[in-house]
Amino acid sequence: MRRLRRKPLPKKAAEKLKKEQQTAAALRRSKTLDVDKTWSRSRRTKPLKSVFQVLKLMAGSRERCMYCGDSQGTDIEHFWPKAKYPARMFRWPNLLLGCTSCGRDYKGQKFPLSNKRKPLLVDPTSDDPWDHLDFDPATGNLAPRYDSKGNPEAKGEQTVDVLGLDGRRESLALGYKRSFKRIRDRILQIMTAQNLDVSLLITQLREDDEHGVLGWCFRGAGMNEAPFSDFRQTYPVEWAACSKAFRFD
Numbered sequence: 001m002r003r004l005r006r007k008p009l010p011k012k013a014a015e016k017l018k019k020e021q022q023t024a025a026a027l028r029r030s031k032t033l034d035v036d037k038t039w040s041r042s043r044r045t046k047p048l049k050s051v052f053q054v055l056k057l058m059a060g061s062r063e064r065c066m067y068c069g070d071s072q073g074t075d076i077e078h079f080w081p082k083a084k085y086p087a088r089m090f091r092w093p094n095l096l097l098g099c100t101s102c103g104r105d106y107k108g109q110k111f112p113l114s115n116k117r118k119p120l121l122v123d124p125t126s127d128d129p130w131d132h133l134d135f136d137p138a139t140g141n142l143a144p145r146y147d148s149k150g151n152p153e154a155k156g157e158q159t160v161d162v163l164g165l166d167g168r169r170e171s172l173a174l175g176y177k178r179s180f181k182r183i184r185d186r187i188l189q190i191m192t193a194q195n196l197d198v199s200l201l202i203t204q205l206r207e208d209d210e211h212g213v214l215g216w217c218f219r220g221a222g223m224n225e226a227p228f229s230d231f232r233q234t235y236p237v238e239w240a241a242c243s244k245a246f247r248f249d
């Protein structure tokens with residue numbers, strides 16, 4: 001899963017969202033709001049199409065789903081589900097790019113909250129996924145990170161469960177595994193090379209990483225594991241340049 005920076009919307013799109021949210025609020029007050037109808041009518045308009053385009057830009061050149069990082073992002077996804085939280089239906093920070101599988105088969109209407117009513121699901125545009133998630137290179141599965149007392153981190157645990165990142169989605173795990181192997185091989189190769197061109201390395205690693213695994217290797221738990229820990233010790237300056245480059249995916 002990639003950590004993504006939210007981009008600003010074009011003025012017309014931002015204004016449209018604001019207006020649509022006000023209209024939805026009025027309909028809600030008069031108890032006549034049909035969430036699906038309101039959304040699908042709006043979704044067909046030009047400003048909402050440009051919202052979709054901005055989300056695709058945010059997702060990177062491969063335009064993958066912001067949750068799984070594997071399938072193509074095919075539609076606008078509501079982080080807080082719109083049926084249950086219509087007050088966020090047209091709020092820009094609530095909109096992500098999602099795939100059919102994450103949206104329909106896994107997340108659906110599931111949206112776990114903490115006791116303080118905070119989402120227990122990683123939002124890759126406001127959280128660093130690798131603060132909450134760990135990765136198993138042997139299986140390609142994701143797991144929650146564990147705290148110093150040996151307890152799974154709650155947001156990581158729920159994210160893995162809701163999105164089925166624990167091996168239930170076989171092709172997803174295979175994809176993560178392949179991305180990891182390319183990154184690992186690249187670092188192993190660098191460790192024995194005579195010259196190290198760090199900007200070339202950064203470009204190559206970005207190409208190697210189809211799933212956002214670089215975040216695990218350079219920011220997450222992976223940085224303490226070989227070959228990344230060796231790379232950090234042997235090439236501290238180059239390591240720092242990579243970490244800076246991979247702060248966001």
Ligand SMILES: [Zn+2]
Pocket residue numbers: 065066067068069070071098099100101102103
């Ligand atoms: Zn997905």
